[in-house]
Amino acid sequence: MLRRLSPLLAAGLLSVSALSAQAATTYPLTIHNCGRDLVFERAPQRLVSLGQASTELLLRLGVGARLVGTGVWFGGLPKDLQEEGKGIPRLADNAPSFEAVVGTRPDLVAAQYTYHVGPGGEVADFPRFAKLGIAAYVAPSDCEGKAVTADSNSDGSRSAPFDMQLVTREAQELAAILDVQPAGKQLVAELDRRIAAAGEQAKAAGVQGRSVLFWFSSPRLEGDPWVAGNLGAPAWIARALGLRNVVDSAEEWPAVSWERIASLDPDYIVVARMDRRLYPADDVDKKLAFLRSDPLTRELRAVRENHLLVVDAPTLNPSLRVVDSVETLAADLAKPQP
Incomplete structure (x- = not known):
């Protein structure tokens, strides 16, 4: 062959x-x-x-x-x-x-x-x-x-x-x-159509220019989380929706301290959901509970305003399913705020 x-x-x-x-x-x-x-x-x-x-x-x-x-x-x-x-x-x-x-x-x-x-x-x-x-x-x-x-x-x-x-x-x-x-x-034609439609939905929601953090997992919940850098698939998702990824790193998933994240104070936090259980923070419910209970993270703007969005982990890796994240997030961003 x-x-x-x-x-x-x-x-x-x-x-x-x-x-x-x-x-x-x-x-x-x-x-x-x-x-x-x-x-x-x-x-x-x-x-x-x-x-x-x-x-x-x-x-x-x-x-x-x-x-x-x-x-x-x-x-x-x-x-x-x-x-x-x-x-x-x-x-x-x-x-x-x-x-x-x-x-x-x-x-x-x-x-x-x-x-x-x-x-x-x-x-x-x-x-x-x-x-x-x-x-x-x-x-x-x-x-x-x-x-x-x-x-x-x-x-x-x-x-x-x-x-x-x-x-x-x-x-x-x-x-x-x-x-x-x-x-x-x-x-390919179907992917192009879906991306364009989701971009229009996000544009209509008026979120252009707002900031976002993508949290994949962490070796320890209290430790530095693995978050998306500014050149990988999540950053492309952010740009497709008119958002700005707050982590300026060439690494795909750098470990960044919560203190640093607090100084960046993103408008939205996107949390990855997965079946894998290599680390405690692979569990999306544990991630969300940590964000809402930790003395530092519970004061983040995204947490206070309940701007916590969940997507499936495979949709944050370079693949066809990146488009699923774009659609899911566009729909969530378009929902009326409480």
């Missing part, structure tokens, strides 16, 4: 941009991904997805029947994907072993994060998959405009702001690889 790209062959390969106007993929196909050229001789038929966003994207493209394994989950599937996704083997709730992945005999591994597949990847690096002839595709949003060191377990920092075009490009590239380009085109 996967082979190295030679200079002579490169001139004759059809790129994804050339395929964008076609209904069917012509192979061999080359895709430039995370600094490497992947060449596909045919449409992959056995897929493993590592990362909930990657799983959901493949389901949206209508190739759920080809999924032979998944890993790295934050919560359940959206309701409209639950039926199609219920029979997909879950290799692990978090990161599966390399052996578990290759045991499914995949011809494509689609990963959400370089943390799992990439230099120093928890599952494997690129050469390890390539030696077995397995194509490893990583979401462009996690390897373009972003730096993650091989010896770090952080979410990394960005050198360029996240943009939804990285996600729509991922949808188009995977649609080309899998020979389902009409599904990719339809998906």
Whole structure:
């Protein structure tokens, strides 16, 4: 399925941009991904997805029947994907072993994060998959405009702001690889429509210019929370709604003290809800209770005015579901204030 790209062959390969106007993929196909050229001789038929966003994207493209394994989950599937996704083997709730992945005999591994597949990847690096002839595709949003060191377990920092075009490009590239380009085109058009509608709803609510903080989780409730920096997906969500993210950091999810947050005093706090329970602050109810009871946080403007908004954690990571956050927050912002 996967082979190295030679200079002579490169001139004759059809790129994804050339395929964008076609209904069917012509192979061999080359895709430039995370600094490497992947060449596909045919449409992959056995897929493993590592990362909930990657799983959901493949389901949206209508190739759920080809999924032979998944890993790295934050919560359940959206309701409209639950039926199609219920029979997909879950290799692990978090990161599966390399052996578990290759045991499914995949011809494509689609990963959400370089943390799992990439230099120093928890599952494997690129050469390890390539030696077995397995194509490893990583979401462009996690390897373009972003730096993650091989010896770090952080979410990394960005050198360029996240943009939804990285996600729509991922949808188009995977649609080309899998020979389902009409599904990719339809998906991108629907995302564009939804984003525009939510932006208009937020504009009508008159929240332009107001400030917002996004709290994902924390290793300890009383400790420094992991909040969204100003170049990641949450900051893009804020801009789409006309809001201003208060944390000025290139890191995706920096740890910022509550004292610093109090000095920034955001108008709104968005809190992530998830099924994961690695840390106490993964529990959204505990997060909300802390905000309302802690002597410092209960005096924040957003807490006093009950401007606490809840969204599902996967919608704050670069993925199709970023649009879900935009819609949810636009609807909440448009509600009459008590």
